[in-house]
Amino acid sequence: MSYLIAALVAAVLWSPEAFGKTVTGLFKSEVAREQNGQFITKFMYQGDHGLLVCRLDNSPLAVEKESRLLLYQDMDEGLDNLSCSERLARAQLTISLSQEEHNQTIPRQSSPTAWQALYADRYTCQDGMEIPSHADLSFTVLLFNTDSAGNPLEHFSAEEAGLHSFYFLLLLAYFVASCIYIQPLHQALRKGGPMHTVLKVLSTALALQGGSALCNYIHLARYSRDGVGFPLMGSLAEFWDMVSQVSMLYMLLSLCMGWTLSRGRKTQSRPLQWDSSPASRAVAVGGVVTQGVLLLWEQYSDSETEHHSYHAQRSLAGILLIALRVILALLLASVLYQIISTERSTLKRDFYLTFAKGCFLWFLCHPVLVLISVVFNEYQKEKVVTIGVILCQAISMVILYQLFLSRSLYWEVSSLSSVSLPLTMSRANQRGRY
Known part of the structure; x- marks a missing residue:
């Protein structure tokens, strides 16, 4: 992962600048x-x-x-x-x-x-x-x-008009939400627990999305005055978004592959850890590397693309990226269907169904919005995709947060995680605490 992130940094920061206004x-x-x-x-x-x-x-x-x-x-x-x-x-x-x-x-x-x-x-x-x-x-x-x-x-071209205001409102929403939920979330992370790693990855991905929105806002605020902005901030916004994307992909694939590979096993001597299954880790790393390569390719595929994290895909790299997300969604759908169809516990079945909603929203929002954008005018397509994907992925994160933090599901399901849920952080000598 560290090598991939380093490659993303180099490619984004030293990529050719787009034509400004x-x-x-x-x-x-x-x-x-x-x-x-x-x-x-x-x-x-x-x-x-x-x-x-x-x-x-x-x-x-x-x-x-x-x-x-x-x-x-x-x-x-x-x-x-x-x-x-x-x-x-x-x-x-x-x-x-x-x-x-x-x-x-x-x-x-x-x-x-x-x-x-x-x-x-x-x-x-x-x-x-x-x-x-x-x-x-x-x-x-x-x-x-x-x-x-x-x-x-x-200075804004017609297809960019309104994005500055959108990022301002998005940052305002992030600020209000952080003021309300930062303390409960901090307490949950301090307590640890079986889903501690999942919550850390979710929090990191959300923080990276917020950082991307802040960089975009700073870039566009300056851009509105001089038509140039801070190109470095625009590049950083795309970089933070790419790191957030690969982090979430690694987590979701690890979860689903861990669940699949753990089924049918006897009770483990200790709970499944983040890296305890080489097969699940290989699948997750493979998906992350593929997406990372396509994201980098997309950055170079259109020299006229402005600093937006999402685009109404016209390049080959963009089309392949959408195809990858659809394939991953189908893979997760197959995995979760096998689990849900054989699961007898209503509680755990509800847990898996809610998790599936969050996953599908994360993976399919971009392909669906690109498809929907076809009916809009040319100058509206970019804004529809950009704003829609950011909002849908934020909603997906909220769904996953509620799932792993809710008392009705998280605490009861995590008590069974030693045989069914991956990415747990508890140890054999700590198991009595949960």
């Missing part, structure tokens, strides 16, 4: 020729008075190169089949870069629409013309939607 860089004639127009950024405008501001450090050089910024509305793959000159001619708006600063108002959008900005100059479509060894043009591009007062001051 304040974009700085260099206009390069060579790149513009290779790509039939150098891609600069993409932004989804909505409503009236959308604005694009382009600032140059060397406007005389831009005039000499006949530099221009081309804006395309809903640019599709059909442009790839056009010649260079035809492709540039299809631009809805053309900004001739002849001054240090250009302000371009975007036409009114009846519905949120994606616009892409490309750079071109006199050398872009002239393959036979040698490109002089001029210095590249330094630029800064700012993109704005209108705020609540109708002024073009909002």
Whole structure:
């Protein structure tokens, strides 16, 4: 696990940065020729008075190169089949870069629409013309939607609008819940007990989810002011979320595999421990490593993805990640069905059923929400998946907390855990306490 976490840290913190809504860089004639127009950024405008501001450090050089910024509305793959000159001619708006600063108002959008900005100059479509060894043009591009007062001051693209407020409300809910439940939970952890390790993993995963929400809020709070934010905070948010995901997966798989492998055994000399079953540990580690690799692959699969922990999956890595979660849910369903169908104790059957609800909600919320998001507009899909998965997984954690802490189930079931429940921490000389 430590090696996997170290790999996640390195991959997330040193991954290529996404395109921000304040974009700085260099206009390069060579790149513009290779790509039939150098891609600069993409932004989804909505409503009236959308604005694009382009600032140059060397406007005389831009005039000499006949530099221009081309804006395309809903640019599709059909442009790839056009010649260079035809492709540039299809631009809805053309900004001739002849001054240090250009302000371009975007036409009114009846519905949120994606616009892409490309750079071109006199050398872009002239393959036979040698490109002089001029210095590249330094630029800064700012993109704005209108705020609540109708002024073009909002850096958020239409698909991101509202996420800042969501993370604020989520942090507020975490704070209120921690104030109410932190003391009872601390007391339960201090007492120990058969499910002590489970509660520790749940608490750690929940704390990591809270840390991810805090990092996202800090990043978006700064982003709302300058369009750049704290990219490191966005990367940390994704990292904490990935660690939380693999921790929960390891715990849930260990629990289910431990239950399965322990059935039919005679009473053990001591309760099943976290690492007492090599087979269950191998299954859990295999699932964790597979998910970790797919999460890392997903980070690199789409260079335009913003710092969100969940995405309406379009990449191969994202599709495989969803397939893995569905497969794991089916595996757990099979395991729990075998246990529940042969279990005679009503109390333990209720315990397993409640546990199954928490597991299925955790694993299936992402695939189901991605499927549901198909019926929403393009700018709504990302928010539906992101907000829905965070809320569903938080509810799943609450269900598992209630299950393992409730007096009606936890204490009575844990008293039988020496033969049926894994991940227990009691020892033979402590068994008389429970």
